Amino acid sequence: MKTERVQFYSDGSLIAGLWRTPDEPTDDPLRAIVQGPGWLGLKDAKLYVRYHEALTAAGFGVLIFDYRGFGESEGDRNIVSPANQLADLVNAVTYLTTREDVQADAIGAFGTGGTGGGNAVLLLAADDRVRAAVSQVPVADGRDWLHRMRPEHEWLSYLEALDTDRRDRVLTGKGRLVHPREEIMVPTPERRATTVKSDVDDLIPTAVSLRSADEIMQYQPIDAAKSLTKPLMTIAVEGDATTPTDHAIALHEAARGPKCLIMQRHTTHYAAYDRYWTTVTPRLVAWLDTYVQPADVAVHMVADDGSISTTLEVSS
Numbered sequence: 001m002k003t004e005r006v007q008f009y010s011d012g013s014l015i016a017g018l019w020r021t022p023d024e025p026t027d028d029p030l031r032a033i034v035q036g037p038g039w040l041g042l043k044d045a046k047l048y049v050r051y052h053e054a055l056t057a058a059g060f061g062v063l064i065f066d067y068r069g070f071g072e073s074e075g076d077r078n079i080v081s082p083a084n085q086l087a088d089l090v091n092a093v094t095y096l097t098t099r100e101d102v103q104a105d106a107i108g109a110f111g112t113g114g115t116g117g118g119n120a121v122l123l124l125a126a127d128d129r130v131r132a133a134v135s136q137v138p139v140a141d142g143r144d145w146l147h148r149m150r151p152e153h154e155w156l157s158y159l160e161a162l163d164t165d166r167r168d169r170v171l172t173g174k175g176r177l178v179h180p181r182e183e184i185m186v187p188t189p190e191r192r193a194t195t196v197k198s199d200v201d202d203l204i205p206t207a208v209s210l211r212s213a214d215e216i217m218q219y220q221p222i223d224a225a226k227s228l229t230k231p232l233m234t235i236a237v238e239g240d241a242t243t244p245t246d247h248a249i250a251l252h253e254a255a256r257g258p259k260c261l262i263m264q265r266h267t268t269h270y271a272a273y274d275r276y277w278t279t280v281t282p283r284l285v286a287w288l289d290t291y292v293q294p295a296d297v298a299v300h301m302v303a304d305d306g307s308i309s310t311t312l313e314v315s316s
Contacts, residue, residue: 001056006063008095010088016072017065017092018043021101022056030061031106031292034092034123034130036085037064038113039139040180040204042071047273051110051281058285060292061102062110063092070205077205080180080212082115082122082142082219089123093130105129108292110284112136112235114145114185114243118221121251124232125224132231132291134284135221137240137269140247142219148244149186162217165210177207184213188241188269222247225254231291233260235280242269260287 004019021030033055037043043064052062067085068075075084089109097104109130111120117138124133139145147155161176169175181187181204225232232255236248245263252261262280264272 001053006095008065008091010068010091011084013068013074015065015068015074015088015091016043017063017095019099020052020056020062020064022059022061029101029103031059031108031294032061032063032096032102033108033110033288033292034089034096035062035064035110035112036067036089036092036116036119036123037070038111038116039185040070040080041113041116042066042203044071048112050277051112051284054281054285055110055288058289060108060288063096065092071203078177078207078209080184080205080208081215082119083215085115085119086122086126089119090127093123093127097129103294106292106294107131108288109133110136110288111138114139115142115216115219117234117243117248118142118219121221121228121232122224124230125228130230131293131295132233132288134233134235134287135248135251136235136284137237137243137272138221138234138248138251139219139243140222140225140251142216145219145244145247146184146213146216162210162213166214169211176210178210179206180204180208180212183210184208184216222250222254225251226256228255229257231258231287233262233284233287235262235284236264237267237269237272238263238265240269258291 002021006017006019008015043066048064055062066073067088069077069079093107096102096107107130109120109123111117117135120133120135124130150158165175234248234252236245238245252259264276267275
């Protein structure tokens with residue numbers, strides 16, 4: 001796998017990315033997969049490399065990048081904004097369409113880990129240029145995610161703290177800075193013990209605005225899934241204590257197009273990355289290989305209720 005450092009702009013911020021391609025050169029443009037990292041993730045994480053190796057071996061190019069404000073990208077370091085992340089993903093797709101080595105009408109999405117998985121669903125719903133997606137251990141409802149990390153008394157106190165911070169911001173222009181992993185997300189014992197992201201853990205922001213939680217409270221990939229008619233594969237862990245299993249199931253059940261749910265059993269959120277790597281990855285790659293294809297025919301259908309659907313068909 002070859003790796004090239006690339007850059008593009010997203011709403012004026014310079015975004016740093018990695019463009020990964022097969023070892024064997026080809027004169028034909030590549031089908032491409034775009035990935036924004038997972039919750040507080042960075043493009044350079046070793047965790048993602050083996051997925052990219054599998055995808056490039058199947059003939060894809062893969063673009064992964066640091067969201068604005070993270071890693072080597074420009075932007076405000078004090079905010080975690082899912083809305084900005086979705087805009088960055090859409091702009092990443094646009095960047096791919098400018099590359100001569102990319103087949104512009106054969107782009108898919110992959111996301112893993114909390115908002116990483118949720119963002120793949122949001123991108124698939126928001127951008128007609130994205131053919132299909134794989135969402136691994138996703139968050140479907142940000143408010144529910146934050147709530148379930150906390151006992152009820154802590155949740156009520158947390159809501160009071162958010163309200164106090166909103167009042168302070170409008171009266172003083174300043175709000176609290178908090179640790180995103182300790183005071184927005186609450187890490188599980190497994191997260192504290194795992195080394196799966198240790199290569200980038202020290203590089204994430206350690207102080208972000210508490211108003212970031214307000215955005216996550218409004219984070220609703222489940223609503224986007226309800227409108228989906230494009231192919232979606234969802235990968236879950238049974239009994240997941242980090243990203244609730246029922247979030248992945250809800251996304252799968254809500255989607256109305258071709259869909260597949262993979263449930264990894266007898267494991268945990270972080271252990272699953274290693275335990276079922278050889279089982280799940282070929283299925284992930286095959287899903288994208290099947291559905292991320294250039295469309296030769298677009299069929300527009302109008303139902304009796306007036307709703308319009310579009311199906312993109314690939315000639316054999």
